[in-house]
Amino acid sequence: MRERMRTMRLYIADSTDNLRTIALKYEIGIKELICLNPHIIDPLSNIAGQQVKLPPLKGLSDKNVDLPPCTLQLINPEAREQWIPLSSLDEMQHKEYDVLIVGTGAGGGAVLRRLIQQLANSGKRIGVLERGGLLIPTHAQNIETMTSRRVFDYYSSQANYIDNYLSGQIYALGGRTLFWSSTCPRMTDSELLQWPIPLSELTRYYDLAEKALSVTPNFTKGAPLTQLLLDRLQRNGYPDATDEPLAVNLEPPNAFGVMNSNPVFSSVHFLAEALNYPYDLAIHARVVKVLTDQNRCVGVEVISHNKQTFTLKAKNVVLSASTFGSAQILLNSDIEGRAIGHYMTNHSRVLGLGQINRNEFPEVLGPLRILVPGQIDRPYQIQIIGPDNYPWVQYAEQPLREKWSFFLATLGKVETRYDNYVSLDPVKRDKDGVPELNIHFSYSAKDEEVIRLMGEGVKQAAAAMNAALVSDEGPALCQLTIGSDIHEMGTCRMGEDPSTSATNHFGQIHGITGLYVADNSVIPTSGTANPTLTTVALAFRTADEIAKQLK
Numbered sequence: 001m002r003e004r005m006r007t008m009r010l011y012i013a014d015s016t017d018n019l020r021t022i023a024l025k026y027e028i029g030i031k032e033l034i035c036l037n038p039h040i041i042d043p044l045s046n047i048a049g050q051q052v053k054l055p056p057l058k059g060l061s062d063k064n065v066d067l068p069p070c071t072l073q074l075i076n077p078e079a080r081e082q083w084i085p086l087s088s089l090d091e092m093q094h095k096e097y098d099v100l101i102v103g104t105g106a107g108g109g110a111v112l113r114r115l116i117q118q119l120a121n122s123g124k125r126i127g128v129l130e131r132g133g134l135l136i137p138t139h140a141q142n143i144e145t146m147t148s149r150r151v152f153d154y155y156s157s158q159a160n161y162i163d164n165y166l167s168g169q170i171y172a173l174g175g176r177t178l179f180w181s182s183t184c185p186r187m188t189d190s191e192l193l194q195w196p197i198p199l200s201e202l203t204r205y206y207d208l209a210e211k212a213l214s215v216t217p218n219f220t221k222g223a224p225l226t227q228l229l230l231d232r233l234q235r236n237g238y239p240d241a242t243d244e245p246l247a248v249n250l251e252p253p254n255a256f257g258v259m260n261s262n263p264v265f266s267s268v269h270f271l272a273e274a275l276n277y278p279y280d281l282a283i284h285a286r287v288v289k290v291l292t293d294q295n296r297c298v299g300v301e302v303i304s305h306n307k308q309t310f311t312l313k314a315k316n317v318v319l320s321a322s323t324f325g326s327a328q329i330l331l332n333s334d335i336e337g338r339a340i341g342h343y344m345t346n347h348s349r350v351l352g353l354g355q356i357n358r359n360e361f362p363e364v365l366g367p368l369r370i371l372v373p374g375q376i377d378r379p380y381q382i383q384i385i386g387p388d389n390y391p392w393v394q395y396a397e398q399p400l401r402e403k404w405s406f407f408l409a410t411l412g413k414v415e416t417r418y419d420n421y422v423s424l425d426p427v428k429r430d431k432d433g434v435p436e437l438n439i440h441f442s443y444s445a446k447d448e449e450v451i452r453l454m455g456e457g458v459k460q461a462a463a464a465m466n467a468a469l470v471s472d473e474g475p476a477l478c479q480l481t482i483g484s485d486i487h488e489m490g491t492c493r494m495g496e497d498p499s500t501s502a503t504n505h506f507g508q509i510h511g512i513t514g515l516y517v518a519d520n521s522v523i524p525t526s527g528t529a530n531p532t533l534t535t536v537a538l539a540f541r542t543a544d545e546i547a548k549q550l551k
């Protein structure tokens with residue numbers, strides 16, 4: 001007689017259980033229970049927390065159906081799978097990697113995604129090391145319970161601060177792209193002309209980056225509040241004001257059932273796209289040093305979350321651990337270079353709180369996101385964001401009110417100066433025994449002049465929109481704390497001259513073959529644009545160079 005389809009049951013033992021008590025409780029013969037659970041040697045031993053297999057319920061077996069049992073393994077009780085395939089450092093230490101990427105934020109994700117495209121079917125071995133764990137599997141804004149306010153509060157609760165500098169780092173798969181606001185302008189041409197890469201090439205890589213991040217100006221296209229204020233700006237002295245370019249995938253699901261459940265971009269999207277090609281990914285794997293031999297990179301030293309040290313071998317290492325993280329690793333590895341850690345820059349910020357009267361606008365306000373880009377004679381950018389804290393869809397759930405506020409948030413160009421730098425503390429060490437990072441940063445007289453101009457610019461833009469600058473709490477026009485832009489850059493800046501740059505124009509550390517940097521730290525000058533699109537474009541270019549060398 002054919003064996004009938006049987007549905008095994010699973011039971012998790014509690015602190016009072018052994019096989020005998022379970023046999024009694026479920027009226028099962030002890031011999032049958034022992035046969036089903038050969039991993040439990042002693043039927044009287046305490047098995048709290050363990051899975052115990054029980055025979056199927058009588059009523060569930062389909063005695064009268066003459067079909068063969070299904071052999072597909074529908075449930076694997078032993079599986080320890082995560083939502084992304086993971087490797088252990090234990091396994092990784094026995095391999096030699098063609099490329100090891102350190103960090104999974106904007107830069108690391110972009111290098112991985114591009115390398116996988118370039119090296120498909122080449123048999124090259126790629127590894128990825130991430131200091132943090134699996135915090136959330138997508139941009140926080142894609143989680144239904146998140147309002148814009150909650151995204152920011154959640155970010156603040158998870159952020160790590162260095163030396164009280166107000167830029168929170170996220171140590172988790174995806175880095176800060178799990179929480180970023182996804183504003184994606186390009187740097188202005190006048191800025192890019194000072195960089196060590198031809199403008200035409202940068203333009204090509206910007207095109208690729210915008211496509212990869214699904215950058216679109218259409219998020220607010222047609223939204224009543226945005227259109228009215230944009231129209232006022234364009235008519236009153238800001239012809240270059242535009243709908244803000246955002247990394248948000250607005251493509252509807254297509255006819256074949258492809259679902260788009262992750263509209264706001266995070267670099268988890270890059271990690272997912274890269275899964276078409278096998279790569280090893282270890283989390284809770286903090287790189288503390290890069291290892292070199294005769295000016296050639298040969299691998300990295302890594303600390304696991306239980307403080308075990310591993311040495312991983314690699315022909316190429318790409319540091320994408322952020323402006324602070326990558327500089328810290330290089331300094332801790334005694335890599336020589338006058339510019340390493342120096343020329344740190346960021347964006348200064350002035351914030352205006354605008355207010356509009358509800359009765360001036362149609363019933364539905366819609367989201368508000370406008371960008372006034374920087375120019376040669378405007379050394380700052382203005383973002384107009386609202387209404388209130390609801391630039392995203394959740395605002396629609398808020399009660400109708402007579403007055404709504406919005407932000408005029410500026411980013412000011414900050415000079416690139418040797419005297420702004422990070423260094424290792426000679427005494428203090430963090431919990432992994434790594435010297436702590438100290439940040440030495442101040443604004444120059446020129447930077448302060450830009451801040452003054454931004455204050456004037458905010459007043460002028462508010463007037464152009466016929467909006468009042470009003471706040472119920474605190475000043476309606478204020479300067480934000482240094483570091484609140486969360487855009488620090490430059491500690492491994494690109495350039496041709498090793499005395500003023502840490503890396504060459506491909507992001508390779510001067511004088512060390514196989515050691516690259518691809519994150520915000522390579523950006524040579526701050527410009528006025530939010531940096532992430534530029535970081536992705538440069539990281540793609542670095543990946544292309546590595547792929548070329550490997551072919």
Ligand SMILES: Cc1cc2nc3c(=O)[nH]c(=O)nc-3n(C[C@H](O)[C@H](O)[C@H](O)COP(=O)(O)OP(=O)(O)OC[C@H]3O[C@@H](n4cnc5c(N)ncnc54)[C@H](O)[C@@H]3O)c2cc1C
Binds near residue numbers: 102132155183184287
């Ligand atoms: C709230 C918020 C809003 C923002 N809005 C915008 C915006 O609208 N537009 C914009 O352009 N930018 C924005 N940003 C900034 C943007 O997030 C960063 O520019 C971008 O993420 C930088 O990429 P990165 O690769 O340099 O660093 P990160 O994204 O921070 O990634 C660094 C990664 O390296 C890992 N790491 C660090 N040290 C090590 C180590 N030793 N070993 C292994 N791994 C390590 C970290 O855990 C992390 O995963 C925003 C940021 C925040 C927080």
